Amino acid sequence: MITGMLVTALQAACTPAEETVPGRWYTQTQVERGRLIFAEQCARCHGENAEGTRNWREPDATGNYPPPPLNGSAHAWHHPLPVLARVIEKGGIPLGGVMPSFSGTLDRDQIRDTIAFFQDYWPDDIYARWAEVNRR
Numbered sequence: 001m002i003t004g005m006l007v008t009a010l011q012a013a014c015t016p017a018e019e020t021v022p023g024r025w026y027t028q029t030q031v032e033r034g035r036l037i038f039a040e041q042c043a044r045c046h047g048e049n050a051e052g053t054r055n056w057r058e059p060d061a062t063g064n065y066p067p068p069p070l071n072g073s074a075h076a077w078h079h080p081l082p083v084l085a086r087v088i089e090k091g092g093i094p095l096g097g098v099m100p101s102f103s104g105t106l107d108r109d110q111i112r113d114t115i116a117f118f119q120d121y122w123p124d125d126i127y128a129r130w131a132e133v134n135r136r
């Protein structure tokens, strides 16, 4: 029925934007999209659950640092959102590291989705410290 269809269309148009995960900047949808991207693009280095490599604190035989955890147990929380996004976009090579650039692979939203995915592992206290850094 036309009226029924119209009502459905109106309801869809009026559905409020998805709420963020409580206390966080991102939505669950971003986390789920980020999960797929992370598995494809990042997990081979940073681990399936962003747990990083065991000896990430020590340079390897070539003098490079192995991929660090992004799950809240390392330093990623020191970086505000734009800096995290820039590291992923430009990679670590300009800073003397080895992480590849993703500027040709991921767009801005996809980069934010991957950040949402790994930040979702962060305990509330680490997230709160990051939020403080992010506000400055």
Ligand code: HEC
Binding pocket: 038, 041, 042, 043, 044, 045, 046, 064, 065, 066, 067, 068, 070, 074, 075, 076, 077, 079, 084, 087, 088, 091, 092, 093, 096, 097, 098, 099, 100, 102, 114, 115
């Ligand atoms: C080829 C391995 C490799 C891949 C693939 C990779 N990274 Fe990295 N990443 C590294 C290494 C190694 C570092 C440490 C800095 C450096 O050497 O560039 C790093 C550093 C980072 C940092 C900074 C962490 C901190 O504590 O300062 C972030 C954020 C990050 N990676 C996110 C990602 C995301 C998101 C992806 C997928 C889109 C990804 N990385 C893919 C190897 C990788």
